[in-house]
Amino acid sequence: MAEEDILPHPVNEKAPATSETCIQQSWERCASAYNLDPSQGWIADVLSGAEFRQASGRSSLLLKSAMGEMRRLFDLVQGMGLMVLLADPDATILARCADETHLSVCRRLHLRKGAIWHESAAGTNGVGTCVKEKCPIFLGQGEHWRFCFSLLASYAAPVFDAQGRVAGALNLAALSGNSTKPYAALVMETLLQSGRRIEEQLFREQYAGKKILTLGPAEGCSSPLVAVNADGEVTGATHATREMMGWTDDMIKDHPNLLTELEAGSEISLQKAEESVVRSALAASHGNVAATARSLGISRATLYRKMKVLQIQ
Numbered sequence: 644m645a646e647e648d649i650l651p652h653p654v655n656e657k658a659p660a661t662s663e664t665c666i667q668q669s670w671e672r673c674a675s676a677y678n679l680d681p682s683q684g685w686i687a688d689v690l691s692g693a694e695f696r697q698a699s700g701r702s703s704l705l706l707k708s709a710m711g712e713m714r715r716l717f718d719l720v721q722g723m724g725l726m727v728l729l730a731d732p733d734a735t736i737l738a739r740c741a742d743e744t745h746l747s748v749c750r751r752l753h754l755r756k757g758a759i760w761h762e763s764a765a766g767t768n769g770v771g772t773c774v775k776e777k778c779p780i781f782l783g784q785g786e787h788w789r790f791c792f793s794l795l796a797s798y799a800a801p802v803f804d805a806q807g808r809v810a811g812a813l814n815l816a817a818l819s820g821n822s823t824k825p826y827a828a829l830v831m832e833t834l835l836q837s838g839r840r841i842e843e844q845l846f847r848e849q850y851a852g853k854k855i856l857t858l859g860p861a862e863g864c865s866s867p868l869v870a871v872n873a874d875g876e877v878t879g880a881t882h883a884t885r886e887m888m889g890w891t892d893d894m895i896k897d898h899p900n901l902l903t904e905l906e907a908g909s910e911i912s913l914q915k916a917e918e919s920v921v922r923s924a925l926a927a928s929h930g931n932v933a934a935t936a937r938s939l940g941i942s943r944a945t946l947y948r949k950m951k952v953l954q955i956q
Contacts, residue, residue, distance in 0.1 A: 662778075662779065662780045662781050665772060665776045665778055665780050666767060666772070666780065666782065666786055668776070669762060669766075669767040669772045669775070669776070669788070670767055670788060672762065672763075673762075673766045673767055673788045676763075677762075677763050677764075677766070679766050679788060679789070681766065681788050681789050681790055682790050683789070684789075684791050685764070685765060685766070685789055685791060686753065687753035687758040687759055687760065687764075687765065688758075688759045688764070689753070689755070689757045689758050689759070690735060690757035690759070691757075694757070695756065695757040698731055698733075698735055698737065698757075699737060701731070702731045702737055702810070702811060704804070704810075704845060704848070705729070705731070705737075705802065705804070705810045705811050705841070705845070706729070706737060706738060708841050708844040708845050708848070709729050709738070709802070709811075709813070709841045710738065712837050712840050712841050712844075713727045713729060713738060713740050713813075713837075714740060715837070716740075716813075716815075716833070716834070716837045717740035717741075719833060720815055720830065720833070721742060723817070723822075723823055723826070723830070724744075724817045724819050724822070724823075725796075725798075725815045725816065725817045725823065725830075726739065726740060726741035726742075726745045726749070726754070726815070726816055726817065727739070727740040727741075727813070727814070727815060728740075728754060728770065728813075728814040728815075728816060729811060729812075729813055729814070730760065730770040730774070730811050730812045730814065731810075731811045732774055732808075732809050732810065732811055733759065733761060733774075734759060734760045734761045734762070734765075734770045734771040734774050734812070735757065735758070735759050735760070736754065736755060736756055736757065736758045736760065736770070737756065737811070738756065739754065739755065739756060741754075745817075748817075748818045752792070752795065752818070754816065762775050765788075765789070766787065766788025766789045766792075767782065767786070767787050767788035768782070768787055768788070768792065768795075768797065769782055769797030769798065769799035769812075769814045769816060770797075770799055770812045770814050772799070773799035773800065773801055773812040773814070774801060774809055774811070774812050777801050777809055778801065778864070779798075779799065779800040779801070779831060779834070779835060779863070779864055780797075780798075780799050780800075781797070781798050781799075781827050781831060782795070782796070782797040782798075782799075783796055783820070783821045783824050783827075784796070784820040784821045794818050794819070794820045795816060795817075795818055796816065796817050796818075796819050796820065796821070796822070796823055796824075797814060797815070797816045798814065798815040798816075798827075798830055798831055798834050799812050799813065799814040799815075799834075800812065800813050800831070800834050800835050800837075800838040800864055801838070801864050802838045802841050802842060802864075803842050803864065803865050803881065803882040804842070804845050804849075805845050805846045805848075805849035805850065805879060805881075806849075806879075806892065807865075807880065807881060807882035807884075807885045808882075810842075810845065813834060813837060813838050813841070815830065815834055835863065835864060838864055839861050839864070839865065839866045842864075842865055842866060842881060842882075843866055843868065846868055846870070846879065846881055849870075849879065850870035850878065850879045853870040853871060853872060853878055853879070854870070854871050854872075854924070854927060854938055855868055855869070855870055856868070856869050856871060856901070856919075856920050856923045856924060856927075857869075857919055857920075857923050858883075858884055858887060858905075858916035858919055858920060859916050859919045861883075862883075863883070864882070864883075865881050865882040865883035865886075866881055866883055867881065867883040867884045867887055867916070868880070868881045868883075868884060869881075869884050869901060869920075871901055871938070871939075871940075872898070873937070873938065874900075874940040875900055875901055875902065875938060875939040875940025875941065876898035876899065876900055876901070876940060877890075877895055877898060877899050877900075877901050877904070878895070878898060879895065880895055887916065888904060900940050901920060901939065901940075902917065902920065902921075902939055902940070902941055902949070905917040905920065917949070917953065918953045918955065920939075921935075921939075921946070921949055921950065921953060921955060922955060924938055924939055925955070932946060932947070
């Protein structure tokens with residue numbers, strides 16, 4: 644083997660910088676805003692049967708889209724001693740995938756349906772802090788606010804709905820301290836992919852019948868997708884697309900033309916997004932230029948010009 648092909652031994656993965664920032668901000672809230680004593684034990688409030696049915700009803704679309712993905716994710720991480728939890732935007736646990744070895748931990752830590760893990764009550768925790776900060780978070784040994792969770796490992800990622808709002812959080816958890824930390828980056832990326840799959844399913848169901856285009860590769864918690872009508876006008880956008888384009892609900896209600904919006908931007912990311920849109924539209928039309936131009940709301944001559952500029956054959 645050539646010397647340059649020999650890779651150094653992996654070292655323990657550090658938590659992402661965004662995760663470290665979220666943890667610090669959460670601890671500050673626990674100390675100053677919530678006045679929580681970290682040494683004090685905690686028992687979760689649990690919704691009654693009627694209250695849980697109401698909460699589940701409000702998140703019915705999320706539950707429908709997430710259950711299959713939760714089972715797939717559990718199959719992947721079960722061997723690492725991790726369970727899968729789904730929570731709503733209020734940090735209430737809606738569903739759980741766990742094996743028999745997890746049940747005692749679930750009872751002891753209140754990891755059960757209907758348990759409320761809001762940050763203001765539970766302190767820094769995966770689900771509660773994730774929905775508060777709207778960003779992915781990894782909490783290893785000693786990083787939860789309360790001492791009673793000192794050995795709890797938690798990976799959490801927000802799940803966004805078709806309107807770009809936080810629909811809930813997907814969580815991997817185990818009472819294993821830092822045993823999974825060497826693989827934290829891999830576990831987190833697997834979790835993020837699951838969250839994006841759920842988001843995409845929610846988005847496609849919301850905009851069924853519309854053409855769904857991508858503005859580029861999926862990264863982080865959200866995929867950059869847009870829904871366009873037959874005239875190439877935007878009718879819906881995911882969280883990632885809204886962040887990239889600076890779009891609000893009111894702006895999307897005005898149905899802006901997608902290519903016009905992308906062409907108006909000078910950023911490299913928007914130029915790349917325009918290329919991605921044209922390529923995905925061509926693929927959806929099986930390479931038919933006339934059909935692609937119609938779907939994008941532009942003339943065939945304009946599309947040819949864009950293809951030349953973007954070096955699309």
